[in-house]
Amino acid sequence: xxxxxxxxxxxxxxxxxxxxxxxxxxxxxxxxxxxxxxxxxxxxxxxxxxxxxxxxxxxxxxxxxxxxxxxxxxxxxxxxxxxxxxxxxxxxxxxxxxxxxxxxxxxxxxxxxxxxxxxxxxxxxxxxxxxxxxxxxxxxxxxxxxxxxxxxxxxxxxxxxxxxxxxxxxxxxxxxxxxxxxxxxxxxxxxxxxxxxxxxxxxxxxxxxxxxxxxxxxxxxxxxxxxxxxxxxxxxxxxxxxxxxxxxxxxxxxxxxxxxxxxxxxxxxxxxxxxxxxxxxxxxxxxxxxxxxxxxxxxxxxxxxxxxxxxxxxxxxxxxxxxxxxxxxxxxxxxxxxxxxxxxxxxxxxxxxxxxxxxxxxxxxxxxxxxxxxxxxxxxxxxxxxxxxxxxxxxxxxxxxxxxxxxxxxxxxxxxxxxxxxxxxxxxxxxxxxxxxxxxxxxxxxxxxxxxxxxx
Amino acid sequence: xxxxxxxxxxxxxxxxxxxxxxxxxxxxxxxxxxxxxxxxxxxxxxxxxxxxxxxxxxxxxxxxxxxxxxxxxxxxxxxxxxxxxxxxxxxxxxxxxxxxxxxxxxxxxxxxxxxxxxxxxxxxxxxxxxxxxxxxxxxxxxxxxxxxxxxxxxxxxxxxxxxxxxxxxxxx
Amino acid sequence: xxxxxxxxxxxxxxxxxxxxxxxxxxxxxxxxxxxxxxxxxxxxxxxxxxxxxxxxxxxxxxxxxxxxxxxxxxxxxxxxxxxxxxxxxxxxxxxxxxxx
Numbered sequence: 007x008x009x010x011x012x013x014x015x016x017x018x019x020x021x022x023x024x025x026x027x028x029x030x031x032x033x034x035x036x037x038x039x040x041x042x043x044x045x046x047x048x049x050x051x052x053x054x055x056x057x058x059x060x061x062x063x064x065x066x067x068x069x070x071x072x073x074x075x076x077x078x079x080x081x082x083x084x085x086x087x088x089x090x091x092x093x094x095x096x097x098x099x100x101x102x103x104x105x106x107x108x109x110x111x112x113x114x115x116x117x118x119x120x121x122x123x124x125x126x127x128x129x130x131x132x133x134x135x136x137x138x139x140x141x142x143x144x145x146x147x148x149x150x151x152x153x154x155x156x157x158x159x160x161x162x163x164x165x166x167x168x169x170x171x172x173x174x175x176x177x178x179x180x181x182x183x184x185x186x187x188x189x190x191x192x193x194x195x196x197x198x199x200x201x202x203x204x205x206x207x208x209x210x211x212x213x214x215x216x217x218x219x220x221x222x223x224x225x226x227x228x229x230x231x232x233x234x235x236x237x238x239x240x241x242x243x244x245x246x247x248x249x250x251x252x253x254x255x256x257x258x259x260x261x262x263x264x265x266x267x268x269x270x271x272x273x274x275x276x277x278x279x280x281x282x283x284x285x286x287x288x289x290x291x292x293x294x295x296x297x298x299x300x301x302x303x304x305x306x307x308x309x310x311x312x313x314x315x316x317x318x319x320x321x322x323x324x325x326x327x328x329x330x331x332x333x334x335x336x337x338x339x340x341x342x343x344x345x346x347x348x349x350x351x352x353x354x355x356x357x358x359x360x361x362x363x364x365x366x367x368x369x370x371x372x373x374x375x376x377x378x379x380x381x382x383x384x385x386x387x388x389x390x391x392x393x394x395x396x397x398x399x400x401x402x403x404x405x406x407x408x409x410x411x412x413x414x415x416x417x418x419x420x421x422x423x424x425x426x427x428x429x430x431x432x433x434x435x436x437x438x439x440x441x442x443x444x445x446x447x448x449x450x451x452x453x454x455x456x457x458x459x460x461x462x
Numbered sequence: 463x464x465x466x467x468x469x470x471x472x473x474x475x476x477x478x479x480x481x482x483x484x485x486x487x488x489x490x491x492x493x494x495x496x497x498x499x500x501x502x503x504x505x506x507x508x509x510x511x512x513x514x515x516x517x518x519x520x521x522x523x524x525x526x527x528x529x530x531x532x533x534x535x536x537x538x539x540x541x542x543x544x545x546x547x548x549x550x551x552x553x554x555x556x557x558x559x560x561x562x563x564x565x566x567x568x569x570x571x572x573x574x575x576x577x578x579x580x581x582x583x584x585x586x587x588x589x590x591x592x593x594x595x596x597x598x599x600x601x602x603x604x605x606x607x608x609x610x611x612x613x614x615x616x617x618x619x620x621x622x623x624x625x626x627x628x629x630x631x632x633x634x
Numbered sequence: 635x636x637x638x639x640x641x642x643x644x645x646x647x648x649x650x651x652x653x654x655x656x657x658x659x660x661x662x663x664x665x666x667x668x669x670x671x672x673x674x675x676x677x678x679x680x681x682x683x684x685x686x687x688x689x690x691x692x693x694x695x696x697x698x699x700x701x702x703x704x705x706x707x708x709x710x711x712x713x714x715x716x717x718x719x720x721x722x723x724x725x726x727x728x729x730x731x732x733x734x
Contacts, residue, residue, distance in 0.1 A: 013467050020464070092490065124595050125517045132521040139497065142532050146490060158536065165529060185597060469636055473644045480648050480671050484655030489663055496667050499648070503674050506644070510685045512693050515677075522700050527670065527707045534711045535663055538718045556657040560650040567646050571639055599690045600697070608694050615701045622705030629712030 024109075027119045031108050039255040040070025046373050053377045064304070064313045067320065080244035085148055088241065092147035097242065097249035100140025104256035107134035111263045112187045113361050114273045116354030126185040127264060131175065134260050137253060138164050141238050144250070148241030156237025159384060163218055163225065166391040171215035173399035177208035177406045178268040191272035198279045198420040202269030205406055207431040209269045211399045213371075216261035218391065220254060223376035225387055262368035263361075270364045273357030287352075290359040291332035298324030331359055393445055398438035405430040468509050476502035489535050497528050514597040641682035648675035660725045662717075666710045673703045 018025070044059065044066065051058030059066030084093055110129040112118035123129060138161050145157020178201045182190040194200055202209040218225040227237075239250050266272060277283050301321030308314040334352035382390070409430035413423045479499030486492045504519040604612055648671055655668030677696040684692025718724055 013463055016464050092494065095494070124513045124597055128517045128521070132517050132525060135521065135525040138525070138529060139532070142529070143494070146536060154536065161529065161533070466636060469640065476644065477647050480651040483671065484651055484659060484664065484668055489661060492664050492667060496670065499671065500674060503678060506678060507681055510681050512681045512684065515681060515693050515696055518697060518700060522704060527704055530707055530711055531663065531667065534714060537715060538724050553658060556654045559657060560654055563650055563653065564646065567642070571642065600693055603690045603694050604697065611698060615698050618705050619701055622708045626708040626712035629709065630715045
């Protein structure tokens with residue numbers, strides 16, 4: 007007994023900070039996901055000239071909580087012929103993998119659960135790839151044809167796009183020279199340029215592949231209503247279904263964070279080394295204050311007293327956030343002796359803001375695509391993956407490597423590297439298009455409905 | 463102390479997963495328990511500070527090979543296999559082989575323990591926090607001393623890829 | 635730190651369980667999975683010794699073994715699919731014809 011307590015105290019003493027961060031993520035993430043869904047519905051409504059959810063709370067701000075309560079108190083149905091154990095396990099696996107992947111991410115220089123792990127970004131990619139088992143096993147366990155076909159489709163899609171995404175990450179990692187998340191961002195600071203600009207083709211490939219990996223439109227046919235009922239989730243309801251939902255949105259956040267870290271400069275503000283742009287440090291504060299003032303202006307327009315109070319509270323939270331964001335910038339402004347003392351908070355808080363800002367932009371792009379593009383057919387999806395994206399990403403790794411060697415030969419640094427990498431990227435694109443063209447010509451014309459071969 | 467607890471935890475999970483893998487009647491359950499065992503082994507790798515191997519185990523073994531297994535299990539008809547007998551009649555052979563193996567290794571460990579001043583070495587040659595960054599070390603070793611085996615392995619993978627495609631393709 | 639014997643015993647246990655699986659099970663897929671267990675047991679030994687001597691060579695060879703396992707699984711499962719297509723079985727004692 008004594009040994010157990012000893013080990014526990016040792017463990018807690020050594021790892022209290024990551025444990026706390028982990029608890030925070032697991033506790034807050036469902037809430038964040040709920041609000042991401044709300045934002046998605048609002049954006050959809052805006053693009054379709056509607057209002058979206060307006061009933062629960064002012065402007066529907068309490069809708070996620072109402073949805074969560076509804077999902078939690080729904081009846082939990084397990085099909086008669088389902089494999090009980092696996093049916094129970096599959097959603098947990100899915101959400102567990104997605105949450106575990108968050109551990110490797112760094113939200114700003116200060117907030118990272120698994121600090122400075124050597125394998126960094128590989129950990130995130132590898133662990134989030136485990137979510138595929140949740141999908142396959144869930145589809146198999148529900149003992150239904152729609153589920154099984156949906157699961158097979160979904161996992162075929164995940165496996166094929168994971169290759170492209172992995173190769174795209176390799177092109178980015180070539181510039182960083184390390185797998186460690188912190189060092190990757192540091193490398194972008196040292197070079198003064200985002201790797202997404204140095205390797206645009208890799209960024210594009212990762213963007214497309216990450217949409218496919220998270221089963222989002224226009225590649226959402228494993229779970230599209232008009233294709234396979236709801237794919238692997240057909241038989242899941244209530245809380246289990248919401249676990250899958252949570253996993254999907256968490257995965258979105260994970261891929262967006264990976265892209266942000268590797269291609270969009272992580273927690274660095276735009277142009278981190280250009281000093282006349284230092285006023286950008288004030289942007290977060292101004293932004294939050296602006297939102298707060300807008301909230302205040304909306305208060306008198308709310309119909310009920312409760313709604314007015316709630317809107318006031320939202321505005322207050324915005325002002326509080328603005329205050330937190332402003333403190334590290336404004337304190338040295340008034341009292342320059344405190345610059346050194348404030349520096350770590352400055353980086354941590356503002357870095358966190360920029361990271362979350364970029365991740366939000368990436369996710370906004372996902373939503374934008376969802377409401378703009380029509381859905382792909384399954385064989386088109388497979389062809390896009392195998393015949394275009396995978397060759398493109400592999401060729402891109404090769405030519406980017408050559409471009410880097412050329413760059414170091416001519417002693418190019420930072421922005422100057424664009425001189426070699428941009429022609430290389432164009433070259434990769436041309437070669438990949440050429441291959442695609444040649445394949446389409448050599449391939450005998452197939453009946454368009456014949457998608458069965460693409461499973462193999 | 464913490465190290466030992468982690469080791470015993472992961473090895474217990476690994477052994478239990480392995481036993482359940484070979485005893486379950488349902489192949490999908492077998493696959494799930496094999497995944498458990500492989501993940502626990504990955505944990506052991508991490509406990510041994512082989513970070514790169516840990517993630518390779520997860521990406522390649524669990525995320526690659528096991529997905530392939532699960533796929534094939536779903537492609538071939540399961541119901542036939544579930545209904546029939548689990549084991550072949552080679553129980554005694556299996557017992558004999560495993561006993562022989564256990565005896566062999568046990569004897570070896572016992573005899574090294576008997577040797578004067580030797581015993582079973584303790585993993586403390588290099589302290590854990592003094593180890594160089596693992597993936598860099600593996601990469602250096604892989605692309606310098608072991609370049610030829612690396613190339614051979616890649617050719618092997620290519621051959622296997624072509625072989626698998628040829629095997630699985632429907633004959634026209 | 636732990637003595638190396640612990641890791642060797644763990645490897646041994648997994649190896650023996652794998653061997654039992656290979657010898658006794660009838661389902662070819664489970665046999666392949668047991669082989670994966672065996673390879674895994676070997677990997678544990680390699681990594682443990684690599685840690686003991688502070689030399690990454692053991693880990694490099696474990697990498698090769700994983701690559702080998704991938705190749706083996708791909709070809710093996712390809713054979714199983716081809717076989718299943720012809721004979722509608724995955725049980726090894728029903729694979730009793732040299733040619734069909």
